[in-house]
Amino acid sequence: MQLIAVPPVAEELAAEFAAAGHRLYLVGGSVRDALLQRPVSDLDFTTDARPEQVVALLKARRGPIWDTGIEFGTVGTKRGDYSIEITTFRSDAYDRVSRNPVVAFGDSIEDDLRRRDFTVNAMALELVPDGQHRFVDPFGGLAALAAGTLDTPATPEESFADDPLRMLRAARFVSQLGLTPAPRVVTAMTEMAGQLSRITRERVQAELTKLILGQHPRRAIELMVDTGLAEDVLPEVPAMRLAIDEHMQHKDVYTHSLVVMEQAIERETDGPDLVLRLAALLHDIGKPATRRKEPDGRVSFHHHEVVGAKMVRKRLRELRYPKQIVDDVAQLVFLHLRFHGYGKGEWTDSAVRRYVTDAGSLLDRLHKLVRSDCTTRNKRRAAALQRSYDSLEERIAALRAKEELDAIRPDLDGNQIMEILGISPGPLVGKAYKHLLALRMERGPLGHDEAVAELKRWAADHGL
Structure with missing residues (x-):
């Protein structure tokens, strides 16, 4: 046969x-x-x-x-x-x-x-x-292969000493093929994890990307953390084991982040999405640095999304990811908490416009990330959060149909501003443009005549 x-x-x-x-x-x-x-x-x-x-x-x-x-x-x-x-x-x-x-x-x-x-x-x-x-x-x-076991032809110590990248490749095969490393392979990975620092960041990034895009990335990340490989590749991930989630519903932020990544993967519609998966895994990496115990005994992580976005930029740059991927993942991490100010739907149209504009081309991914970030075991609370986000998406759709949200611009462009005010190109044009954009975000489309009136009012206030 x-x-x-x-x-x-x-x-x-x-x-x-x-x-x-x-x-x-x-x-x-x-x-x-x-x-x-x-x-x-x-x-x-x-x-x-x-x-x-x-x-x-x-x-x-x-x-x-x-x-x-x-x-x-x-x-x-x-x-x-x-x-x-x-x-x-x-x-x-x-x-x-x-x-x-x-x-x-x-x-x-x-x-x-x-x-x-x-x-x-x-x-x-x-x-x-x-x-x-x-x-x-x-x-x-x-x-x-039939047993689903990952082992080495020579001893794993010999194999990994020859090429330490093989340890990360082992995690990649766990993700891609669903294999389970033999105990001696795990032991060698744990003892030799420090040798991964010999490998260039470009090669490490290539393996990490394949791992994240595999079918079982959670298992691979857990293997990296358990063996110490993550300390060289993504040290912020094992650091999350120290931060207890504010809802007290999860073992720790690390476990919560793995669940969020799995739930984000379930929401993928066009195949594996590296940006979404990285954002889901790393969305809470700012929590250990911002963890505070409040007077009422609760744990808070104020502004962890701001700190986390900066940490994401630093880590992904060190791993030599392309600028667009760095920017996109960091922006998703920065925005992932914004929705929680939506509450029971009291956001103004201006707030909805800003949400859409700040997300830009990442809006669909942000929807998936925010929905995936709900991991509470309280079914009533989870359902309420999903209904609230349904409401936000409905408002976005309604405003988009009415106002072309995806391309929000001031009612007057730079050339019109210069012509109306009789000024030459320079910083003043940019300031006027930003003022009109802020009005557009706050009030929606102004129309040409109203925009001209607002521009002249702004110019008069600035002594023009």
């Missing part, structure tokens, strides 16, 4: 390599995902052919070739819809100071598989022209 459906393009490559006297193996994540019946668009191969021989074979087909990784034995190409990487057997050693291997090419598929990160990625399929492909699994990867 054939365990893996081999794409025709892989069969073609195998015939070409065999004709040149070389062996070719489908390997790593390509095999793992095929066994899990996950869609595969990137194919990874390993071979006994040396890099220059691989290049020569690919050139004979006149296809595209990428050799940016050739010093590590990797040559890339594309055939049809598949992106392909072919790597010469490796038997690397690591300097264990950086994560860079001292590249050494090998002659054995078993030795190549031994140096890989986890047993579920240390399986291969030898491709032969007659179609009688040979499954190669010297470290029990298939059994581990």
